Amino acid sequence: MLIKIPRYNEPLASEITPREIAISRRSFLQGMAASSLAASGWAGSAMATESSTRQRLPAQRNAKYSATDKPTAYSDATTYNNFYEFGTDKGDPALYAGSLKPRPWTLRVDGEVKKPLTLDLDTLLKLAPLEERLYRLRCVEGWSMAIPWIGFPLAELIRKVEPTGNAKYVEFTTLADRAQMPGVRSRVLEWPYTEGLRIDEANHPLTLLTLGMYGQVLPNQNGAPVRIIVPWKYGFKSAKSIVRIRFTEVQPRTSWNLAAPDEYGFYSNVNPDVDHPRWSQASERRIGEDGFFTKKRKTLMFNGYPEVASLYSGMDLRKFY
Ligand SMILES: Nc1nc2c(c(=O)[nH]1)N[C@H]1C(S)=C(S)[C@@H](COP(=O)(O)O)O[C@H]1N2
Numbered sequence: 001m002l003i004k005i006p007r008y009n010e011p012l013a014s015e016i017t018p019r020e021i022a023i024s025r026r027s028f029l030q031g032m033a034a035s036s037l038a039a040s041g042w043a044g045s046a047m048a049t050e051s052s053t054r055q056r057l058p059a060q061r062n063a064k065y066s067a068t069d070k071p072t073a074y075s076d077a078t079t080y081n082n083f084y085e086f087g088t089d090k091g092d093p094a095l096y097a098g099s100l101k102p103r104p105w106t107l108r109v110d111g112e113v114k115k116p117l118t119l120d121l122d123t124l125l126k127l128a129p130l131e132e133r134l135y136r137l138r139c140v141e142g143w144s145m146a147i148p149w150i151g152f153p154l155a156e157l158i159r160k161v162e163p164t165g166n167a168k169y170v171e172f173t174t175l176a177d178r179a180q181m182p183g184v185r186s187r188v189l190e191w192p193y194t195e196g197l198r199i200d201e202a203n204h205p206l207t208l209l210t211l212g213m214y215g216q217v218l219p220n221q222n223g224a225p226v227r228i229i230v231p232w233k234y235g236f237k238s239a240k241s242i243v244r245i246r247f248t249e250v251q252p253r254t255s256w257n258l259a260a261p262d263e264y265g266f267y268s269n270v271n272p273d274v275d276h277p278r279w280s281q282a283s284e285r286r287i288g289e290d291g292f293f294t295k296k297r298k299t300l301m302f303n304g305y306p307e308v309a310s311l312y313s314g315m316d317l318r319k320f321y
């Protein structure tokens with residue numbers, strides 16, 4: 001990631017103005033630069049809970065796969081985001097992702113499978129029972145959140161397409177549409193954003209094909225209408241707004257690995273013992289709970305999901321970072 005030292009005037013997550021509020025204020029705050037607006041204290045405390053307008057998404061809480069962490073406030077989870085298709089600042093996705101159209105949507109599932117599928121959103125929503133799971137998500141930049149995601153195991157979809165014997169990896173591709181995503185004009189990453197998993201990682205019961213959060217469909221800035229959540233890996237492995245899932249025989253190229261191969265490997269398991277070349281990964285800041293001067297939390301191996309360790313037995317996780 002393009003890590004910057006926080007500037008003196010950089011807004012905290014809780015101070016960033018959500019898009020909805022930003023628009024209503026525009027009429028009387030014309031002329032003020034957005035950044036000075038946030039720093040000036042105009043940014044409010046609205047959206048402390050879920051939005052009242054977003055479509056509800058009923059789901060059964062899965063206690064077995066839910067962490068006991070205190071959930072991150074909805075207002076933080078939806079205003080402190082990485083979604084470079086809408087800009088590189090944490091507040092950009094909330095401000096600019098309103099132009100993303102999550103409906104109609106098609107997800108193509110193909111490659112090394114016997115039964116390729118093209119799914120619309122309603123079909124996808126009915127593919128398997130929806131579950132709510134509170135997962136920790138840790139960004140490689142050193143911050144984390146705990147979010148009640150809604151979705152179903154990716155394994156359910158994988159079963160339906162019947163991978164061939166050649167399917168060793170799974171590649172995820174994000175939408176890359178200049179008309180909907182202003183950040184795609186920038187050359188900060190190679191578009192479309194792609195990520196990948198080994199097929200056994202993709203089939204692990206923790207890997208969630210995600211359609212909602214906090215009881216509702218995904219907000220655009222969190223990857224509407226469908227994304228992946230892989231809770232034991234650094235956040236960038238959890239690709240947003242995906243349009244294609246492709247099964248491959250060779251390890252897929254991934255956007256962050258192409259951008260900085262020494263910093264972001266294919267595996268990118270959360271690992272406090274393997275430092276990023278430019279900073280330690282031993283600890284993290286939980287968004288909304290800790291300030292810049294509060295003691296950080298210790299980062300846990302596999303982000304506190306030890307059940308995935310068997311996927312990597314015999315592998316040197318310093319070499320395969
Ligand atoms: N398409 C796409 N997916 C993406 C990203 C991105 O820039 N583009 N950023 C990743 C990173 S670095 C993180 S930490 C998580 C953040 O997810 P959240 O904003 O829902 O918390 O999304 C990941 N998925």
Ligand SMILES: [Mo]
Binds near residue numbers: 138139140
């Ligand atoms: Mo991240």
